[in-house]
Every structure is written in C-alpha cells, then in structure tokens.
Amino acid sequence: MRMRFLRLGVAVGLAACLGGAPASAKNGFDPTPEPAAKGDLPPDADPYYSTAGATDRDVDFQTSTARIVADPTHEPPGTLTISTRLRKLFLSLPEGRAREYRIAVGRQGFSWKGKAEIGRKAYWPGWTPPPEMLERDRSLPEHVDGGPSNPLGARALYLFQDKKDTLFRIHGTNEPRSIGKAVSSGCIRMLNADVIDLYGRVAKGTKVVVE
Numbered sequence: 001m002r003m004r005f006l007r008l009g010v011a012v013g014l015a016a017c018l019g020g021a022p023a024s025a026k027n028g029f030d031p032t033p034e035p036a037a038k039g040d041l042p043p044d045a046d047p048y049y050s051t052a053g054a055t056d057r058d059v060d061f062q063t064s065t066a067r068i069v070a071d072p073t074h075e076p077p078g079t080l081t082i083s084t085r086l087r088k089l090f091l092s093l094p095e096g097r098a099r100e101y102r103i104a105v106g107r108q109g110f111s112w113k114g115k116a117e118i119g120r121k122a123y124w125p126g127w128t129p130p131p132e133m134l135e136r137d138r139s140l141p142e143h144v145d146g147g148p149s150n151p152l153g154a155r156a157l158y159l160f161q162d163k164k165d166t167l168f169r170i171h172g173t174n175e176p177r178s179i180g181k182a183v184s185s186g187c188i189r190m191l192n193a194d195v196i197d198l199y200g201r202v203a204k205g206t207k208v209v210v211e
Contacts, residue, residue, distance in 0.1 A: 055124075056196060058148050063176065064193040071098035073209070080170075080198075080208045082188055084113070087180055089170070089188065091201060101198065104178045104189035116168070118206040119160030121199060127152045130167055149174055154192040155199040159208055170208075171195060 071092050073081040081090045081098075084105045091099040106112065124146035134140055144150050153172015158165060172192040173179070179191055188210075190198065 056154060059154055059192045059196065061193045061196075063191050064197060065100075065102040065179070065191060066194055066197055067100055068093070068097055069100045071096050073098065075207075075209060078202070078206060080118075080202065080206060082170075082208065082210045084182075084210065087182070089190070089198070091198065099198075099201070101190055101194045102179050104173070104180065104184055105182050106184050106187070112168070113210050114161075116159040116161050116166055116208045116210070118157045118202060118204050118208065119163070119165060120156075120158035121204060122152075122156040122158065123199075124150070124154060125152045125156040125171070126150070151175075153190075153195060155195045157195075157199065157202070170198070 069090075071090065072083075073079070073090050073092055075081055075090075075092045077092050077094045079092045081092065082088075082103065082105075083090070087103055087105055089101045089103045091101075093099060126146050127144045127150050128142065129140050134142070146152075151171075151174055152169065153174060156169050156171040159168045159170070160166060168187055170188040170190065172195040173189040175189075176191055178184075178189060183189075
C-alpha cells in the first residue's frame, strides 16, 4: 500500500500529505511580511480551507526558530528550499542570505524529493485525511475543523505540480515536540509561530524545492 500510494503521487504531481505577502508580488516574493491583525483573515487566504473565528491569540510566538543565515541553497530570492537531511527550510533572500526554520519531515518510506509551487494558502485550515491515510489508521477522524488541536496548525501552504494538488503541505502543528524529527506522512511541519511568519513572506506561485 505504501509503495502504491507513493507511485500514484508521482504520476499526478507528487502525492500525499506534507503569516501574507500579496499574491500580486512581482516575483511571488516579498521579504517583509504584512501580518494581518489577530483574528483577521489574510487577503490571500483560501476561504474554502479556512475556518473563520480561529485566531492567533494562543500561539507562542517566542518559540520561533527563524534566523538569518548565509544561503546554502544558491537558489534565487523568494525560493523555498526544504532540506530533508538537515530538517530545515530555507527562504532565499537577496545578497546571499536566507531565512532558516527548523522543521519536521516525512518518516522512512514517506519522504520525497522534487519541485513544486505554492498553489494555495490557508489560514487555520481544516484537515481531511486522504483515503490512504485513513486506511492505514482507522482511528483517524474523517475531518477536523481548523483550530489549536488541528494537526495542520495555524497555517498551511498547499504544494502543487502542473496546477494539481500534490496533497503535500507545509503546515503548522499541534505537536511542537515533533520539530526536528522524521515523523510525518510526507508533509513538512513547522512550529505555528514559524509557519505564520513564513506565510506572511511568500505568495501563491512561490517555487518550492525539496531535496
């Protein structure tokens, strides 16, 4: 089942589970975020995935792992690079710098590598486990509304290939102790403080490299 699921993901793009710059940013990148007021829906959030009423008031922003480093990726500014080996995500900046975040990655058999782009951005998203995940774990709920107990956390960036949803996400988490580990079903987890920060710095169409 695991290998069939991964092969299916490659055929359609990739496949399986992984604060807002204006979508009109010239190159999909604005290094200076414009966070919405707490409780407000960011202007480029996809309302289909969002749960109105969830706010950021319970997020511990002091836990952020974000820091500025020399860019090890050599990618153009605005590119997101995910190092599954280092378990870090890099947002490339001008002048050879990058914004670095600690992440959790897919456990053995669920990791993947490739290129994608951000196809959707969601604010306190709901979570609907894909059928393959429900088949592996029948204790999972069919759907969880957005909020502090949701596995996708405060924000989600939906990864697309060829305009199709890969079902991989970059998202927050309700399990902060998992950061730095290989534990997910392929998605990239971030602390809620970090994913809110990243959400505000990238737009739909942003290039994502997973290596």
